[in-house]
Amino acid sequence: MAGLAREVLARMGAEDPFVTEGTAGPVVEARSPIDGSVLGRVAAHTPEQVGETVGRAQAAYEQWRSVPGPVRGQLVRELGELLREHKDDLGRLVSIEAGKIVSEGLGEVQEMIDICDLAVGLSRQLTGLTIATERPGHRMMEQWHPLGVVAVISAFNFPVAVWSWNTALALVCGDAVVWKPSEKTVLTALACQALLAEAARRVGAPADISQVVVGEREVGEALADDPRIPLVSATGSTRMGREVAPRVAARLGRTLLELGGNNAAIVGPSADLDLAVRGIVFSAVGTAGQRCTSLRRVIAHHSIREELVRRLAQAYETLPIGSPLESSTLVGPLIDAPARESFEAAVRRATDDGGTLVTGGEQAEGVAGGQYVRPAIVDMPSQTEVVREETFAPLLYVLGYESLDEAIALHNGVTQGLSSSIFTLDVREAETFLSAVGSDCGIANVNIGPSGAEIGGAFGGEKDTGGGRESGSDAWRAYMRRATNTVNYSTELPLAQGVEFV
Numbered sequence: 360m361a362g363l364a365r366e367v368l369a370r371m372g373a374e375d376p377f378v379t380e381g382t383a384g385p386v387v388e389a390r391s392p393i394d395g396s397v398l399g400r401v402a403a404h405t406p407e408q409v410g411e412t413v414g415r416a417q418a419a420y421e422q423w424r425s426v427p428g429p430v431r432g433q434l435v436r437e438l439g440e441l442l443r444e445h446k447d448d449l450g451r452l453v454s455i456e457a458g459k460i461v462s463e464g465l466g467e468v469q470e471m472i473d474i475c476d477l478a479v480g481l482s483r484q485l486t487g488l489t490i491a492t493e494r495p496g497h498r499m500m501e502q503w504h505p506l507g508v509v510a511v512i513s514a515f516n517f518p519v520a521v522w523s524w525n526t527a528l529a530l531v532c533g534d535a536v537v538w539k540p541s542e543k544t545v546l547t548a549l550a551c552q553a554l555l556a557e558a559a560r561r562v563g564a565p566a567d568i569s570q571v572v573v574g575e576r577e578v579g580e581a582l583a584d585d586p587r588i589p590l591v592s593a594t595g596s597t598r599m600g601r602e603v604a605p606r607v608a609a610r611l612g613r614t615l616l617e618l619g620g621n622n623a624a625i626v627g628p629s630a631d632l633d634l635a636v637r638g639i640v641f642s643a644v645g646t647a648g649q650r651c652t653s654l655r656r657v658i659a660h661h662s663i664r665e666e667l668v669r670r671l672a673q674a675y676e677t678l679p680i681g682s683p684l685e686s687s688t689l690v691g692p693l694i695d696a697p698a699r700e701s702f703e704a705a706v707r708r709a710t711d712d713g714g715t716l717v718t719g720g721e722q723a724e725g726v727a728g729g730q731y732v733r734p735a736i737v738d739m740p741s742q743t744e745v746v747r748e749e750t751f752a753p754l755l756y757v758l759g760y761e762s763l764d765e766a767i768a769l770h771n772g773v774t775q776g777l778s779s780s781i782f783t784l785d786v787r788e789a790e791t792f793l794s795a796v797g798s799d800c801g802i803a804n805v806n807i808g809p810s811g812a813e814i815g816g817a818f819g820g821e822k823d824t825g826g827g828r829e830s831g832s833d834a835w836r837a838y839m840r841r842a843t844n845t846v847n848y849s850t851e852l853p854l855a856q857g858v859e860f861v
Contacts, residue, residue, distance in 0.1 A: 360391040360455060361398045364546055367452045371445050373553035376401045376546065387542045387573055392458035392692040393682055394728030401545050403574040409581040412537055412570050416508045417587050419565035420535035424505040426564075431531050432482025434568075437558035438527070439475030442468060449519065449550055451684075456544050457518050458691045458729070459646055460683040471523035473814045474830060478527035481835055485532065496849025503839040505533025510582040512593040512603070515694055516649045516751075518544035519551050521617070524814070524829045525592045525838075526555070526569060532838040536569040537588070539578050541595075543694060548573075579603070586610050590838065593617070594651075597749075597775070597823045604825075615837050616825025617818070619749045620777030622800070622809040623656035625766045625792065627783035628663055634806060635782040636670045639755075642780075642808030644678060644690050644734045648753030649698070651824075652778040652802070652810040656746065657757045658766050664759045668738055671755075672718045675734055680723045692729035693752060699730040702752035708745040709737045709756065719753075747773045763788055771799045777820030778802040778809035801828070 365375060377399030378386060385403035390396065404412070423431065442449065450464035459467065487501035509529045513521045518540060526536045540548035552571045559568055572578050583591055583606040592615040593603045600618040607614045624642070626635050642654035659667050683691035693699050699722070706720040719735035734753035739746055746756045760766040770779060779800040781792040789805045791797050801820035802812060812818050817832035819825070828834045854860060 360394060360396045364389075364391075364398045364452065364455050367448045367455070368546065368550055370448050371550045371553055372557055373550050376549050378402050385574060387545055387575070389456065389545050390543075390695075391455050392694050392729050393455065393684065395730075396728070398456070398546065401549075401573055404572045404578055406577055406581040409572050409574075409578055410585065412572055413508060413582075413585050413587050415567040416535040416537050416570055419567040420505070420508055420533075422565050423535060423568055424533040426533070428482045428485050428531060428533070431533060432479045434558055434562050434564045435475050435478045435482070435527050435530055437561050438555055439472050439479070441554045441558055442472050442475065445554065446472070449547070452547050452550055453518060454683045454691075456546050457515055458683055458694060460688050460691050461686055463646055464683070467517060467520045470520045470814060474523050474527045477814055477831060478531045481528070482531040485835070485839070490843075492845065493855065494847075494853045496847060496851060498846045498848065500844050500846075502842045502844060503836065504842060506838055506840050507534060507589045508587055509534045509536050509838060510585075510588045510591045511536055511538045512579050512582065512591065512595070513538070513540050514595045515541040515543040516646060516651070517594075518547040521594050521829070522548070522551060524818070528835045529838045530568065532835055534838055535567070537582065538569065538571050539574070539582060540571065542573070542575050545573050580606065583607050584610070586612070589613060590615060592827070592829070597825075600825050613837070615827040615829065617651065617827050617829060618825040619775045619823055620651045620653070620820065621655050621747065621749045621773040621775040622652055622778045623658055623770045624654055624779070624808060625760075625770060625781040625783075626657060626659045626663065626667055627763070627781065627785060627788050628660040629784040629788075630663065630782040631784065631806070632663065632667060632670060635667065636674055638780070638782065638806070638808040639671060640674050642810040643755040644675075644753045645810060647691055647693055647732075648734065649694065649751050650810050652812065653753075654755060654808055654810060655749065657755060658760055658769050659757060660766075661759050661761055664757070668717060668736065668757055671736055675718045675736060678734065680731055680733065681726050690734060690753065692731050694730070696730055698752060699732055701750060702732055702735075702754055705745055705748075705750040705752070705754055706735050706737065709739065709743070712739070712743040712745060713741075714739045714756070717757075742769055742772055749775060763791060767792070767797055774823040775820070776800045776822035777824040778804070778812070780804040780807060780809045782806055
């Protein structure tokens, strides 16, 4: 695997990042979840080096903020073209380092290309408002200006797409970016940085407009604490968000948080079960259940619950499990041994709580090296504590309901609020689910699963998910600062609210 990773990095123009044994200073060990092998050791940054990197980014920002938006868009356009050129290589590297199956690795790179396309168009649409004013001879308007240096802290499960969501928008908004990738997926970050550096060279953008810092907790803390960083965009667990947010808030900085999800699908009595089964299986086992939008809970009407469980079990029994580099594989490995142990512990807790293990729940046979498991379905008598927690693995709980109100109460009865769905052919059920009394999540779908969002919509959730929004819609505003301007073009000086001061 190490040799293959080196080949892919070289084709993408990235320098060999590996250091030799005994190299002074902190290092991060890159491993492949495919077989558990060591890909190499990468030099990590100290907190002092992080500060120096932020300083270079600040200098680059001070140049970049004055560049017109459409010209900034040319940098992102060039990045999108390089991603198209290197899609196969970067997708393969995602599979090697994160364990995603081939089609998902390629799909993640396509998501990067899509956000670049969106951001290029956005570079000509960074619009403010003209606002009615009560004062004659005056004009009031709103402008959006570049914000500064944006820190991006990303997780292993989407090692490149989440960076691109933030970076493509931040760059066209006039910001600089410092990226701390997960220490589990450093190589994909360095490959992306090589592509962006080449794009910057081609268009004459500042060389330090985007940089990568490598390391563990102390590197993230250095970014969170740096007053030169007005926005920290952090993706990961709710626990991580609870640690990052107070540090940034202590210096009155902004956070954009994308945290945990405990996503559910309600399956109504009128649901198309063929459609529901396909949607549920992909959402529950795609990326081996390691998406923040992965389906964790199915809430099925009692009239179809038994039949749905039977069909899901049949589908699970046929899932090809193995190396993600094989085109026939649908379920790859968990990221590491602690992830497998967490999966197995949750299955035990669920059965101890009275759940019935329908299928899966153990290590997969015939696959050596990595942490491969058989996706599990557990039919639960109620929504116990373990069901209300997020287990980052292919573990699906099935619950029953009688009335839609009961189903929605179960659905919303968790602390996370990211993504949700309902399978129904009843328009009243669908519209109720999408209404203010329905799903309390940031994403609510009808007749598709909760996983697999497109970049055109704002992505994010409520409650313990953090409240952040990334990607499409008006998510770009998080990367800019707003200024309200009033211009007096008269010879008088009327005051607002009729105040007289003479």
